[in-house]
Amino acid sequence: MLRSLFLFDMTFWLYLAALGLYVGYVLARRPNMQLAPAGHPSGPMEGESGWATQIGQVATIVTIFGWVVNTMALLTRAYERMQISGTFAPWSNQFEAMAYVSWAIILGYVLLELRYRIKAIGAFVVGIGFIAMGAASLLPYRYQTAEPLVPALNSYWIYIHVSVTLTSYAAFAMAGGLGLMYLLKERAERRGSTSSVLAAFPDLETIDELGYKAIMVGFPLLAFGIILGAMWANYAWGGYWSWDPKETWSLIVWLIYGAYIHARMTRGWEGRRAAIYAVFGFLMVVFCFWGVNFLLSGLHAYA
Amino acid sequence: MNGERPVVVEEGAAPKSAPSLGWQEISAELAELFASIKLAMFLFIVLAMTATIGTVIQQGERPDVYIKEYGEEAYRWFLRLGFTDVYHTWWFTSLLTLLCINSLTCFYKRFPAIWRSMQQDKVNIGLPFIKGMKHRAEVPVAGSKERVAEGIVQWLAERGYRVLAKNEAGEATLYATKGIMGRVGAHMAHLSATVIVLGGLIGSYYGFQEFGVCLEGQTYHIPKGKFDLRIDKFWIDYHENGAVKSYNSTLTVIDQGAPVTTKTITVNDPLVYKGIWFYQSSYGDAWDRVEIARLNIKEKGTDKVVGTVDLEWQKEVSLDKLGLKLAVTDFVADFGFNSTDKKVYSKTVEHANPAVRLTITEQPRVKATPVQAAPWIFYHYPDLFEIQGSRYRFELVGYQPKKFTGLQITKDPGVNIVWIGSTMIVVGITLSSFIYHRRLWAKVIPTGAGVTVHIGGNTHKSQIDFQKEFRKLTERIKTINTQIGQEASG
Ligand code: HEM
Numbered sequence: 001m002l003r004s005l006f007l008f009d010m011t012f013w014l015y016l017a018a019l020g021l022y023v024g025y026v027l028a029r030r031p032n033m034q035l036a037p038a039g040h041p042s043g044p045m046e047g048e049s050g051w052a053t054q055i056g057q058v059a060t061i062v063t064i065f066g067w068v069v070n071t072m073a074l075l076t077r078a079y080e081r082m083q084i085s086g087t088f089a090p091w092s093n094q095f096e097a098m099a100y101v102s103w104a105i106i107l108g109y110v111l112l113e114l115r116y117r118i119k120a121i122g123a124f125v126v127g128i129g130f131i132a133m134g135a136a137s138l139l140p141y142r143y144q145t146a147e148p149l150v151p152a153l154n155s156y157w158i159y160i161h162v163s164v165t166l167t168s169y170a171a172f173a174m175a176g177g178l179g180l181m182y183l184l185k186e187r188a189e190r191r192g193s194t195s196s197v198l199a200a201f202p203d204l205e206t207i208d209e210l211g212y213k214a215i216m217v218g219f220p221l222l223a224f225g226i227i228l229g230a231m232w233a234n235y236a237w238g239g240y241w242s243w244d245p246k247e248t249w250s251l252i253v254w255l256i257y258g259a260y261i262h263a264r265m266t267r268g269w270e271g272r273r274a275a276i277y278a279v280f281g282f283l284m285v286v287f288c289f290w291g292v293n294f295l296l297s298g299l300h301a302y303a
Numbered sequence: 304m305n306g307e308r309p310v311v312v313e314e315g316a317a318p319k320s321a322p323s324l325g326w327q328e329i330s331a332e333l334a335e336l337f338a339s340i341k342l343a344m345f346l347f348i349v350l351a352m353t354a355t356i357g358t359v360i361q362q363g364e365r366p367d368v369y370i371k372e373y374g375e376e377a378y379r380w381f382l383r384l385g386f387t388d389v390y391h392t393w394w395f396t397s398l399l400t401l402l403c404i405n406s407l408t409c410f411y412k413r414f415p416a417i418w419r420s421m422q423q424d425k426v427n428i429g430l431p432f433i434k435g436m437k438h439r440a441e442v443p444v445a446g447s448k449e450r451v452a453e454g455i456v457q458w459l460a461e462r463g464y465r466v467l468a469k470n471e472a473g474e475a476t477l478y479a480t481k482g483i484m485g486r487v488g489a490h491m492a493h494l495s496a497t498v499i500v501l502g503g504l505i506g507s508y509y510g511f512q513e514f515g516v517c518l519e520g521q522t523y524h525i526p527k528g529k530f531d532l533r534i535d536k537f538w539i540d541y542h543e544n545g546a547v548k549s550y551n552s553t554l555t556v557i558d559q560g561a562p563v564t565t566k567t568i569t570v571n572d573p574l575v576y577k578g579i580w581f582y583q584s585s586y587g588d589a590w591d592r593v594e595i596a597r598l599n600i601k602e603k604g605t606d607k608v609v610g611t612v613d614l615e616w617q618k619e620v621s622l623d624k625l626g627l628k629l630a631v632t633d634f635v636a637d638f639g640f641n642s643t644d645k646k647v648y649s650k651t652v653e654h655a656n657p658a659v660r661l662t663i664t665e666q667p668r669v670k671a672t673p674v675q676a677a678p679w680i681f682y683h684y685p686d687l688f689e690i691q692g693s694r695y696r697f698e699l700v701g702y703q704p705k706k707f708t709g710l711q712i713t714k715d716p717g718v719n720i721v722w723i724g725s726t727m728i729v730v731g732i733t734l735s736s737f738i739y740h741r742r743l744w745a746k747v748i749p750t751g752a753g754v755t756v757h758i759g760g761n762t763h764k765s766q767i768d769f770q771k772e773f774r775k776l777t778e779r780i781k782t783i784n785t786q787i788g789q790e791a792s793g
Contacts, residue, residue, distance in 0.1 A: 148542045155571040209767045216764075220732040227725040236571045238582040238711035239512060240721060241503075243390050245358040252351045259347035262340050264764070292358070 002080055005144060007073035008099055012137050014066030015102070015130040021059035022122035028052040029120075029200035052200075056119045063126055064110055070103045070133075084148055089159045094293060095144045097166055098136030101289075104170035105129035108217075112174075112210070120200040121210075124177035132173070135290075157232035165225030165250065169285050171218030172257070176282025178211035182275035208271055211278050212264060215257055222254050249288040256281050337408035346402045353398070357389040403500055406493040414490045417483065425478045425742075426469045433744050436759030438770060440777045445753035448475050452747045454783040455756070458776065459743070477745040486763075488734025495727035502720030510715040516707045518589060522557065527714065528579045531557040535565070537708040539586065550586050552708045578714050585709030590636035590652040592616055596659050596702040598680070600625065600695050609695075616705070619662075625695070626666035633660035636704070638681065647679065657682045659702065665693050739764050743776070756780050 029052035077090040077099075091100040109125040112118075136144075185201045201207070229247055234240040241247065260277055263269040269277075336342060360381070361368065369378045369387065385392030433439060444451055452475040456466050464479040517523060522533040535553040542548045551569040555562050556576045566574045574581040593616055600610040600622075612629060614620055619630040638658045639650035647660075658681045665674040674692045680699045681687050690696070743760035758776065762769040 148544070148546055148548065157571070206767060212764065216736040220729060220736050223732050224729045227729060230725070231722070234718060235573065236582070237584065238573070238580055238713040239715075240718065243357055243362065248354055248358050252354050255347045255351040255354070259344045259351070262343050262347070266340050266344075 002077070002145065004073050004077040004080055007069055007076055008133075008144075009137065011066055011070040011073055011099070011102075012130075012133045014062060014069055015106070015126065015133050018059055018063040018066055019123070019126050019130045021055055021062055022119065022126055025052055025056045025059055026120050026123050026200045028055055059119065059122060060110075060113060063106060063122065067103065067106045067110060070099065070106065074100060074103060087158070089162065091162050091166060092153065092158060093147070094290075095136050095139050097162070097289075098132050098139075100163070101166050101170050101173070102129040102132035102136070104167045105132065105173050108170055108174050108214075116202075116206075116210070118202045118206070120202065121178065121181065121207075124181045125174050128173045128177045155232065155236065157228065157235065161225060161228040161232050164221055164228060168218040168221035168225055169289055171214050171221060172253075172282050172285045175211045175214035175218065175278045176285075178207050178214060179275040179278030179282070182207045182211065183272070183279070186272055186275070204271065208274060211275065215260060215278065215281075219254070219257050219261060222250065222257070226250050226254060246288070246292050249292045253281070253284050253288050256284055334408060334412065337405050338412040340409075343402075343405050343409070346398060346405060350395075350398050350402065353389065353395060356386055360386050360389075362390070363388055399500060403497040406496050410490050410493045417486050417490065420480075421483055425480075425744075426467050426476050428476070428478075428744055430746055430748075430757060433746060433757045433759035436744075437761055437766075438773045439757070439759035440773070442756045442758070442777055442780045443750065443753060444756060444780060444783055446783065448747050448749050448754050451475075451754050451756060451780070451783055452477060452745075455745055455747075455776075455780060458779050462772075464741075464743070473748065475747040477743075477747075479743040479745075480741065482738045482740045485735045485738035485740050488731040488738065491727050491731030492735065493731075495724045495731060498724030498727060499721050502717040502722075502724055505717030505720060506715040507717075510713065510717065512711070512713045512715075514584070515710040515712055516587075517552075517710055518592070518705060518707050525579065525712065528577050530559075530563075530577070532581070533557055533562075534708060536567075537586065537706055539706070550583060550708070552583055552710070554581060578716065580711075580713050580715075582711040582713070583708065584711035586706055587652070587709065588636070588654060588704035589707045590649045590654070590704075591634060592705045593631065593634045593659065594703040594705045596631045596634075597700050598629070598661070599698040599700050600627070601698065603694055603696055611700075614661075626668075627695070628664040630662045631659045632662045632677065634658070634702075638679070654704065657699075657702065659699055661697055663690070663693065663697075665695070667692075667694075739769075741769055741772070743773075 074090040074096075077096060078088040081090065081092065082088045091097045105125065106129045109122060109129065112125075113122065181201060182204060185198050185207065186204060188198050189204070226247065229250070230240040233242065233247075260274070260281060263277070264274065364387065366378065369381060373381070381387050385394070389395055449470065452468060452470070455477060456468055456479075459466050459477075459479045462481070464481045466477060466479045468478075469476045511527060515523065517532075517534045519534050519537045522531050524531050533555040535555055537550075537552045539550045540548040549569050551567050553565065553567045554574050555565045556574075557563065564574075564576065568574045568581060568583045570583050573583070595613050595615050597611065597613050599608050600612065601607065602609050610622060610625060612620055612622065614629060614631045616634075617630060617632055619628055621628050633647070634657070635647055635649040636657050637650040637653055637655040639648050640646075641648060650656075658679045660677055661680050662677045663675070665676075667674065674690075676690050676693065678688050678690055678697075680697050682699045682702070685698045686696075739762055741760065741762045743758060745756055745758040747754050747756050758773075758780070760769070760773055
């Protein structure tokens with residue numbers, strides 16, 4: 001039994017707890033209409049009951065703790081890999097890659113929360129990080145171990161190419177979560193719902209803008225990741241581009257987001273449409289990451 | 304907005320009488336189309352959709368593979384539409400070409416305006432212009448026009464804005480800008496697509512890619528490089544659990560008869576000589592030779608094994624006790640016989656029906672001329688042929704095939720151009736993602752007691768951050784007088 005598996009397990013439970021707390025935070029954060037003096041300008045902390053604040057704080061702490069455990073799990077795995085095969089990249093198979101992606105998603109989320117101080121987003125983004133970790137734990141045991149790498153992968157390129165690409169996936173996951181949040185809130189607003197839950201969400205424009213920002217982080221990262229992959233292929237196989245399903249799919253994903261960033265510059269491509277598109281783009285990322293590995297064949301199918 | 308200028312009519316051109324569909328109109332329409340973001344979005348999406356085809360349908364397979372999986376009718380359609388080699392069809396390459404034309408036109412139409420705005424001043428604007436901006440504010444402050452303007456300039460300059468100011472009798476006007484590199488980056492990305500495609504084209508016209516199946520100890524001529532390559536050694540390293548760790552070949556380049564350089568290549572570490580790259584790409588069992596073959600020698604009468612020999616490839620061994628001289632002189636992995644020219648060959652490279660050719664010289668007990676024979680001995684069918692006049696039967700009980708090393712041999716003179724384009728795209732997109740272009744205008748207009756500052760600004764993205772910055776600026780302007788006062792007294 002690998003020691004890292006225990007830590008990965010613990011990460012899973014911590015993220016689950018964090019997700020529960022964020023959802024609890026959103027539910028607890030009712031605007032206390034009756035208490036607020038009429039006509040009072042509404043600040044960002046409007047109606048935050050004592051409960052909500054405390055749950056929110058605990059949620060953040062649990063998330064950060066989970067992230068630290070996730071970090072330790074990855075480091076431990078790196079050490080185990082070093083023992084087994086002399087390479088350390090803790091993202092060398094599907095399981096490790098998933099664990100790394102959730103690490104990156106949560107890191108991104110924590111940075112976002114610290115910078116913008118909007119906790120409700122955690123209910124979505126930490127949710128996606130949790131799902132990534134959960135999907136990894138559901139993989140059969142033989143996928144979770146640290147088998148030595150096949151010769152083609154045994155290269156320092158794996159450190160940088162894979163991590164950059166996976167980080168871009170994390171950014172797109174964040175954008176997808178924000179898109180989902182936007183759609184929920186927008187739908188409720190359209191129906192004239194005054195549900196207490198939605199009051200905890202930031203306003204639509206902010207969600208939209210943050211989602212766009214996440215994509216603007218993912219887009220260059222994915223370009224860089226694809227190009228690093230091309231350089232590796234050129235070094236390992238004698239051709240920088242061979243239209244292998246995985247590389248083609250990452251190009252497809254990149255093109256999809258390329259259309260998005262240009263669409264943002266034309267009228268009407270903000271808000272709802274952009275949110276739907278971000279969710280769709282994220283589904284394409286999921287396919288690129290999971291679908292291609294399990295459904296299509298190619299040079300990357302080992303993972 | 305910038306960039307919208309009246310069409311420049313050439314000086315000497317005769318005035319056109321009717322709005323005919325002349326070359327100018329057509330070219331203007333075309334330029335409009337090719338500079339449009341709509342076309343760009345369309346191309347991005349269509350390229351993404353068509354690129355999926357080749358990931359679902361295997362590319363470049365033999366016809367029978369497709370027919371077996373999809374049927375004949377479907378295969379005929381595949382051929383018609385190019386689905387067996389999507390990425391090289393005329394329509395896919397046309398889409399890529401269109402994307403290049405599109406982004407070049409975009410660069411051509413929009414970059415000059417950005418270039419100009421990097422040099423030109425934008426101070427000559429009227430008050431309504433500021434009042435029409437997305438972010439705007441009006442702040443009354445006490446103090447003189449010059450003082451307040453100076454304070455704003457200082458604040459903006461501290462934040463990395465480039466500021467231009469104009470002081471006129473009735474008002475002071477400021478223009479501040481930051482982050483133009485974000486837009487320059489976008490246009491760098493636009494140029495890069497074409498650079499990458501060019502690199503790819505050069506590679507496909509002037510480069511080549513071949514696969515060599517090479518055996519240890521052999522020397523091969525590389526006609527495209529006008530030199531020879533000797534395979535000194537090939538071997539495989541294993542992990543403790545038996546999985547392959549790496550495979551390696553030691554290669555020596557022989558140029559004009561003299562060895563020039565020797566390198567051990569392995570996966571991820573090629574040899575480069577005169578622009579030709581040799582990659583360790585694969586390995587396998589040779590189908591036409593063995594390292595060593597083990598044979599049992601049985602006496603025909605008793606069917607008893609009288610000896611076992613390991614024969615090295617094409618090395619004769621004398622077994623004096625049995626009066627035998629044996630050598631393995633040939634091998635096929637999958638026995639096939641061509642009846643027209645009476646030749647043995649290997650039907651496939653698989654070791655499906657392996658056989659060795661054994662050259663036998665047998666000295667009979669009584670003095671006579673030796674028996675000479677060269678039968679094929681089959682691994683799976685030991686009793687197929689009987690050797691006339693011999694006391695023995697031979698059984699092939701095992702063999703160790705010689706390994707070949709699979710070398711990928713490529714030359715790609717376009718690859719460095721591709722890397723230049725790649726660098727441009729990554730740097731360009733990164734710049735445009737993280738630096739955003741911000742512009743602020745302010746007019747400081749004296750009113751009765753003090754001045755009113757009208758400020759407005761815009762950004763092409765990152766509205767939240769800009770809003771924050773804008774709010775800070777307004778706060779700062781409100782307190783400008785006290786601060787100036789403090790500085791003066793302090
Ligand atoms: C070939 C691949 C292309 C890439 C990698 C690319 C990349 C980019 C990037 C990263 C930006 C900056 C986006 C932002 O600031 O939010 C941008 C802006 C832009 N792109 Fe593209 N683009 C491509 C093709 C095109 C094409 C074909 C057009 C055709 C019209 C186009 C039109 C524009 C325009 C008008 C802008 C705004 C430029 C500005 O701010 O002045 N792009 N592009």
